[in-house]
Amino acid sequence: MTIRLPHGVYEPRAEPAVFAGGAALASRTVFSAAHVVADPYADASPDSPAAVDWDATLAFRRHLWSHGLGVAEAMDTAQRGMGLDWVGAAELIRRSAAEAKAVGGRIACGVGTDQLGPGGGSLTQVRTAYEEQLALVEDTGAQAILMASRALASAARTPDDYHSLYTHLLRQAREPVILHWLGPMFDPALGGYWGSADLDAATSVLLDVIAAHPDKVDGVKISLLDARREIDLRRRLPQGVRCYTGDDFNYPELIAGDERGFSHALLGIFDPLGPLAAQAVRILDTGDVAGFRKLLDPTVELSRHLFEAPTRFYKTGVVLLAWLAGHQSHFTMVGGLQSARSLPHLCRAYELADGLGLFPDPGLAETRMKSLLTMYGVAQ
Numbered sequence: 075m076t077i078r079l080p081h082g083v084y085e086p087r088a089e090p091a092v093f094a095g096g097a098a099l100a101s102r103t104v105f106s107a108a109h110v111v112a113d114p115y116a117d118a119s120p121d122s123p124a125a126v127d128w129d130a131t132l133a134f135r136r137h138l139w140s141h142g143l144g145v146a147e148a149m150d151t152a153q154r155g156m157g158l159d160w161v162g163a164a165e166l167i168r169r170s171a172a173e174a175k176a177v178g179g180r181i182a183c184g185v186g187t188d189q190l191g192p193g194g195g196s197l198t199q200v201r202t203a204y205e206e207q208l209a210l211v212e213d214t215g216a217q218a219i220l221m222a223s224r225a226l227a228s229a230a231r232t233p234d235d236y237h238s239l240y241t242h243l244l245r246q247a248r249e250p251v252i253l254h255w256l257g258p259m260f261d262p263a264l265g266g267y268w269g270s271a272d273l274d275a276a277t278s279v280l281l282d283v284i285a286a287h288p289d290k291v292d293g294v295k296i297s298l299l300d301a302r303r304e305i306d307l308r309r310r311l312p313q314g315v316r317c318y319t320g321d322d323f324n325y326p327e328l329i330a331g332d333e334r335g336f337s338h339a340l341l342g343i344f345d346p347l348g349p350l351a352a353q354a355v356r357i358l359d360t361g362d363v364a365g366f367r368k369l370l371d372p373t374v375e376l377s378r379h380l381f382e383a384p385t386r387f388y389k390t391g392v393v394l395l396a397w398l399a400g401h402q403s404h405f406t407m408v409g410g411l412q413s414a415r416s417l418p419h420l421c422r423a424y425e426l427a428d429g430l431g432l433f434p435d436p437g438l439a440e441t442r443m444k445s446l447l448t449m450y451g452v453a454q
Contacts, residue, residue, distance in 0.1 A: 079425075
C-alpha cells in the first residue's frame, strides 16, 4: 500500500513498534505535557471560549499514565494562552487532578496569570492572579508548576520585581513547586524574562530565587533550546533541586546526562512519543545508556520538525499525530489551530512518526492521512 504526498509517493510501514505499559519510571522523573482534545461539534469561533471533549482529553491522560509517565497539565501544549483561557484551564486542572487520583497517576499543573487577559495588569494584580491559581491547583492535590507569565514580563521593570514576586509565592506554597522558564521561541511575549534579555543575567536571578528557598523548589523546567546553557544551570542548582529539561531539540543527551549529573524531563514532545519515551527511560533505569540513546535519538528529527520556527505552533503537529494514532476521532483544535501548519509540514510529520512506529494501527493512520490529503486536493 502507498500514499500519495505532495512531494511524491510514500510507502507506510506495515506493522507498528510495540511499547508495553508499566509502572512509574525509576531513574528519572518524566512528565509529558499533554494536549487537549477539542470538541469538533461545538459551534465555536476562534475567539470563543475553548470547547473541550472531556472524555477524549482524559482518556489521553490515562494513556500516558498507563506507560508510567507523569502528566504536566494545563501547560502550553494544552494551548494555554493560545485558545485555552483560565476558565477552561481551571476546569481541565480539576478534572485531570481527580482522574489522577482515581488511577494513581502523577500530575503537576500549570499556575499562571492568564485570568488577567491580554492587557496584563500591575505587579499587585499579577501576584493576586498567581495566588488564585496556586490555591486552586494545591486544593486539587496536584503539584504546582509556576509558569512564566506574560503579564509579569510586561509589568516587571527590574530583576528585583521577579525576585520579590517569586519569593512571595514560594513562601506561601504548601509543597515544593516546579519553576518554569519558557523562552521567547515558545512565546514571544516572554522575552527578557527574569528581568534581562542577557541570559547570563537572567539565569543569575533565577538561581538567586531558588537559593533563597531551596526547600520550596522541587525543580526548574528550562525551555530555551540551548543544551549547554541547561547543563550549566543544572550544575549550579542547590542539592536536591531537579533540572527538568524542556529542550525539545536536545532531550536525549540531557536526560542521559554526564559524569556531573543529568536532567529529568517535562516535555511537549513526550505527548506523541509517550510510550516510546517511557520504554527508553526503562532501559536507562537498568543503567544501559547506549540502549536508551539508541531508542530515543532517532526521535529527535521528528521533534525538531514539530518544533521548528515558529515554535509556538508545534501543538498542531502534536494533535495531528494524536489523531493519526487513534487517540481522538478528528483533527480539530481549540481556536482552529489545526490550520497553523502547512500541508507539507504535516506530511513530513506523518512520515517521520510512521518511520518510528508511533502509530498503533498504521492502516488507520494511512486512511486518515489520505482523507486529510484529499481535503487539500491531493488525489489518492
